[in-house]
Amino acid sequence: MKKLTVSRQVATKIKQGQSLLEKEDFESLPALDQPVQLLAGDGHSLGVGYLSEQNKGIGWFVSSEPLSFDLAFFQELFTRAKSYRSSYYSDASTTAFRLFNQEGDGFGGFTVDLYGEFVVFSWYNPYVFQIKETILAAFQAVFPEVRGAYEKIRFKGVEYESAFVYGEEAPKEFFILENGVSYQVFLNDGLMTGIFLDQHEVRASLVDGLAAGKSLLNMFSYTAAFSVAAAMGGAVQTTSVDLAKRSRELSEAHFVANGLALDDHRFVVMDVFDYYKYAKRHELSYDVIVIDPPSFARNKKRTFSVAKDYHRLVSEALEILNPGGILILSTNAANVNKEKFKKQIEKGFQGRKHRYLATYGLPADFRWNKKEESSNYLKVFTIKVDV
Structure with a gap:
């Protein structure tokens, strides 16, 4: 196994329990895609890991014990x-x-x-x-x-x-079933499967009646899983908005699977910011609005980044939210921590009174490294907007 000496700073990071290895942790890297033994400056073994480039970092520290990945x-x-x-x-x-x-x-x-x-x-x-x-x-x-x-x-x-x-x-x-609700999935069609499993606690709050008797708008809806959960929990009307044309067909399948009539549930193929304009123009408003965008998105009209633009989604939503309404605001952007996300949200509120009802991170089945906050990438706030 290749031996690699790391700086005192990196050794400290590893001893503190962090596992992600980054390019800047090393003065020079050997060939990638191999296991390594990491050594402190005095030659003492810190443990074993491996090097391989991925979307975040250059590898992982695995164990302070000597072992083989067998x-x-x-x-x-x-x-x-x-x-x-x-x-x-x-x-x-x-x-x-x-x-x-x-x-x-x-x-x-x-x-x-x-x-x-x-x-x-x-x-x-x-x-x-x-x-x-x-x-x-x-x-x-x-x-x-x-x-x-x-x-x-x-x-x-x-x-x-x-x-x-x-x-x-x-x-x-x-x-499959989640919180007693049926969702259609597909396992061999690109990278998606039809549902994001890390949101099951947030959907549970909707199944349990958070939107009972209310209207719900689901932005960046994908297959409308939040909308189905809300409908099963008593929402009287839902609107699901996504730019992908296939979203309508996939969304309707969820509703049909749960015996829900489609009469009071709309599926709109449209850019989210365009829908905000459409809703204002047609004097549409909602009791609950769910906003769960991708970390970064680009279409023919605009680019969107959670780190820079999320506040715009919040301020636009407030214009079509009914008095005393609820916002469910979510991001899975690992590069935006909870504090930064909250700042984007508060920027969108522009001083308007509101209360945080619930906060969600990754559910228990999505175990994460408690010593490395960035591995708990999901951040969701349920917020009631005061009249």
Whole structure:
């Protein structure tokens, strides 16, 4: 195993429990996509990790103990991960959740999500992809009940995005349960699956009646999962807005699966900022507005960045929110911490009175490194706007 000496600053970071390795942590890097033993300046071993470039950082520190990334190692990781999620397995109302979440479960660089009897592996860098057969073998030993597996490639350099990996193939489209609500998913169609599992606690608040008797506007709606949850929780009317043409078809499928008539539920294919203008022009207003944009987006008219532009979404929403209404404001931007996100929100309110009713981060199945705040990327605030 390649030995690599790091600075005192990096050694301190590792000893404090942080696991993400970055380019600036090293004066010079050896060849990537290999395991490394990290040494302090005095030659003392800090432990083992690996180097491989991904969307954040250049590698991961894994353990202060000497070990190999072999079958036994991954079997132990998966055994612990499975035990940790025993409460999810015993909940008949939910059949989809995260089984393994990168550094939160002891090894950064890949995730595993359960969708009913099937799983999806997401590979985030070339090294984990390189050792995937070992990872898959260990997983099958610990999760023999899983009928089939798929993979998503979330780094550059591989010609495909999605593929069937082992076992039985899942139906092209099928339904999972979350909080007793049915959602249609698809496991082998690009990088998406039809639902973002990390939002299940926020959707639970809607199923539990946060929007009961109210109208709801769902911006950047994707497959309208928030809208379906709200409707199942008693919302009398929902409007789901997304620029992707396919969003309408996928959204309607969720409603039909739950026996919800479409009469009081609208699906609009439109740019969000254009819809704000449309709503004001037609004097439309809503009791609850959900805003969950991508971290960065670009279309023919404009670019959008959570770090710089989220406040515009808030200020525009306030203009079409009914008196005493509720905003559910969300971002998964890892580069925007909770304080920065809150500043964007407050900038949008421009001094208007409001109260924070609830705050959400990643749910328990999305384990994250408590020593590394950036690994808890999800930030959601439920806010009541005072009359």
